[in-house]
Amino acid sequence: MANSQYEYVKSFEVADEVMPPNVIVVRVEGRDFRRFSDVHEFEKPNDKRALDLMNSCAVAVLEQYPDIVFSYGYGDEYSFIFKKKTKFYQRRARKILSLITSFFTSVYNSKWEEFFPQEELRYTPSFRARVMSCATLEVLQTYLAWRQNECHVSNLYITCLWMMIKHKKTYEQAEEILKDTQRSERNEFLFQQFNVNYKKLPQIFRLGSCSFMTQSEDTVKYTTNGSPVKRMRRRPAVFQCESISKQRFWKEHQSLAVELGPFENEIGKLNMDFIRSFSFEDKLMPFSWIVVRIDGCHFHRFSEVHEFEKPNDERALNLMNSCAVAVLEEFGDIVFAYGVSDEYSFVLKKTSTLFQRQASQIVSVIVSVFTSAYVAKWKCFFPHKQLKYQPSFDGRAVCYPSSQILRDYLAWRQVDCHINNQYNTCFWMLVKEGKSKSEAQRILKGTQTKEKNELLMHKFNIDYYSIQEIFRRGSSVFRLKEGQLKTVENSIDYLKIISDVVDGRYYLEIFGPLLHLSEQVNVTAIFGPDLAKPGESL
Numbered sequence: 001m002a003n004s005q006y007e008y009v010k011s012f013e014v015a016d017e018v019m020p021p022n023v024i025v026v027r028v029e030g031r032d033f034r035r036f037s038d039v040h041e042f043e044k045p046n047d048k049r050a051l052d053l054m055n056s057c058a059v060a061v062l063e064q065y066p067d068i069v070f071s072y073g074y075g076d077e078y079s080f081i082f083k084k085k086t087k088f089y090q091r092r093a094r095k096i097l098s099l100i101t102s103f104f105t106s107v108y109n110s111k112w113e114e115f116f117p118q119e120e121l122r123y124t125p126s127f128r129a130r131v132m133s134c135a136t137l138e139v140l141q142t143y144l145a146w147r148q149n150e151c152h153v154s155n156l157y158i159t160c161l162w163m164m165i166k167h168k169k170t171y172e173q174a175e176e177i178l179k180d181t182q183r184s185e186r187n188e189f190l191f192q193q194f195n196v197n198y199k200k201l202p203q204i205f206r207l208g209s210c211s212f213m214t215q216s217e218d219t220v221k222y223t224t225n226g227s228p229v230k231r232m233r234r235r236p237a238v239f240q241c242e243s244i245s246k247q248r249f250w251k252e253h254q255s256l257a258v259e260l261g262p263f264e265n266e267i268g269k270l271n272m273d274f275i276r277s278f279s280f281e282d283k284l285m286p287f288s289w290i291v292v293r294i295d296g297c298h299f300h301r302f303s304e305v306h307e308f309e310k311p312n313d314e315r316a317l318n319l320m321n322s323c324a325v326a327v328l329e330e331f332g333d334i335v336f337a338y339g340v341s342d343e344y345s346f347v348l349k350k351t352s353t354l355f356q357r358q359a360s361q362i363v364s365v366i367v368s369v370f371t372s373a374y375v376a377k378w379k380c381f382f383p384h385k386q387l388k389y390q391p392s393f394d395g396r397a398v399c400y401p402s403s404q405i406l407r408d409y410l411a412w413r414q415v416d417c418h419i420n421n422q423y424n425t426c427f428w429m430l431v432k433e434g435k436s437k438s439e440a441q442r443i444l445k446g447t448q449t450k451e452k453n454e455l456l457m458h459k460f461n462i463d464y465y466s467i468q469e470i471f472r473r474g475s476s477v478f479r480l481k482e483g484q485l486k487t488v489e490n491s492i493d494y495l496k497i498i499s500d501v502v503d504g505r506y507y508l509e510i511f512g513p514l515l516h517l518s519e520q521v522n523v524t525a526i527f528g529p530d531l532a533k534p535g536e537s538l
C-alpha cells in the first residue's frame, strides 16, 4: 500500500533549528515539584539527597551526550550548555530538549532508590524543558549569572521561610513577614532571630552545583606484581563554585573556553533585555489540532539488548499502550492517541491552552510523563527482565489546521504501521526459515502488499489478516463512557461507536462528543481501529 497520498502531512512540520553561532542551552525543570517534594517528604528548606539525585542525573546526561560541555543546577532545575559548534540532531530545538528531558527523567526514576532507599516512589515525577539560545558569550554569561543569582535569592527566601515555620509560624504568616524584604534584611533577620549565619550554610544550597568534564587519574588494572596501572580519564565531576559567570572561573577551566570561547569581560548588572529574551517562547498556532509524536531513541538497539520478540513483542507494545494511558490520565486536553512500534502520537484538542500552547513545554512534559511511566511500569510487563539501561524518547509537536488533515496524519501513521509490519513479518519468517538477513532483504525488495501476502500464505501457511490486530493496525487510546467499555472489544464495535456518533463519516468528528464523554474519565487501550477509512480494512 502506498503511503504517498498521506505523506503531504509531513510538510506541516516547522523547522526549529537553533542557528549558529547561538549557543544552545536546555533548561530542565521539575513539574509541580512542590507537590512531589511534599508527597515524598523532602527535608525543608533543602534536601541534600534530592540535590544529589539531581546532580547524579546531570552527570549521567553529560556522560550520555558528549556535546554538552557544562551544566548548572539548583533546586529542581538543571541547565545544560552545548558546545558552540554542536551538530547534535541538526540543532533542532524540540528534538534536543525532549531527548534530554526524557533521559533525565529516565535516570531520575532509575536512581531514586539509590538516593532515597527508605522512601518509595509514590508517583512518577516528570520534568519540562525549554531551549534558550545565547547569541553571544556575554548573553551566556548573563544567563549563568541570572540562574546562580536566582539560586541565591530563592535559597535565602526559603531558608527564612522554613526557619519561621519550624518556630511555629504558619506558611502564610511567614510569607507575610518576608513580603517586600530585601536580601540584606533577610540575612540580618536569620542572624538576629535564629542565630544563623547564612554564609555558613552548605555551599550546595547557596551556590547550586555545576558539573563538567574533568581529567582524573584512574587505576585501570594491576600488574602481576600488584602495582597499579594508572591512566588519565575524562569524566564529569560535580562542583560548588562561587561564581560560574565570572572570567576567573572560565580561566581556571580551560576546557570550557576551548568549546565555548573565553569570557572576555566581566558582566556588571544583569541585563534585563537578555533576561527577557530567555523567557521568550514560540507558541503553537491557535485553533488547530496539536499532535505530539514521540519516538523511542535507538529502539533498534534497545529491543535487541532487551531481547524483544521479533518482529513484534506484545509485552513491549502493551507497555507502550499503558504509558499512553498514563499520559491521557494526566492531560485532559489529549483526546486521542495512536501508537505503533516505538512511537505514539497524542492529539490535543483544538482549543487546548495547555502551557499557553508553548511547544517546548508541551512536548517535553508529554515525553517526560511517558518516559517516567515506561521506567516505572517496565517490571509489570517484563517481570523477568532487568532494565539494562535507561530508555529515552524524543518528541515533536505539529499543528494541523483541519480535521481532514489530522485524519490524513493518523492514516499516514497507520499505513506506515501496516507497511512495516507486513515487511517485518515476511522478513523474520524468512530468517527463521534459515535465510540470511541479506537474502531475505533481496527476496522482499520491490514486492507489493499482494505478493507479500501470497508469500506468507504459500510458503508459511500464514493468512496475514489473521495476525493480531495490535500488530497489524497499531493501538488507540481514548476515553469512553462506562457503558461503552463492554461493547468495545474489537474493531467492528469500535467503528460502530464511531458511526453511531458521527453518522459514519470521518471518525475524527467524534472529538466533540468524546470530549463530552470524557467527563467520566475512563481510559482504555483499544486495538485495531482502521484510521485510514472507517468501515474498510487496510
Ligand code: GTP
Residues within 6 Å of the ligand: 295, 296, 297, 298, 299, 300, 301, 303, 308, 309, 310, 311, 312, 313, 314, 316, 317, 341, 342
Ligand atoms: P531512532 O528512532 O532514529 O532513534 O531509531 P530507532 O532505532 O528507534 O528506529 P525506529 O524508531 O525507526 O524504529 C523502531 C525500532 O524499534 C524498530 O526498527 C525495531 O528495531 C524496534 N522495535 C520496536 N518495537 C519492537 C518489537 O515489538 N519487537 C522488536 N523485536 N523490535 C521492536
Ligand code: MG
Residues within 6 Å of the ligand: 295, 296, 297, 298, 299, 300, 342
Ligand atoms: Mg525510534
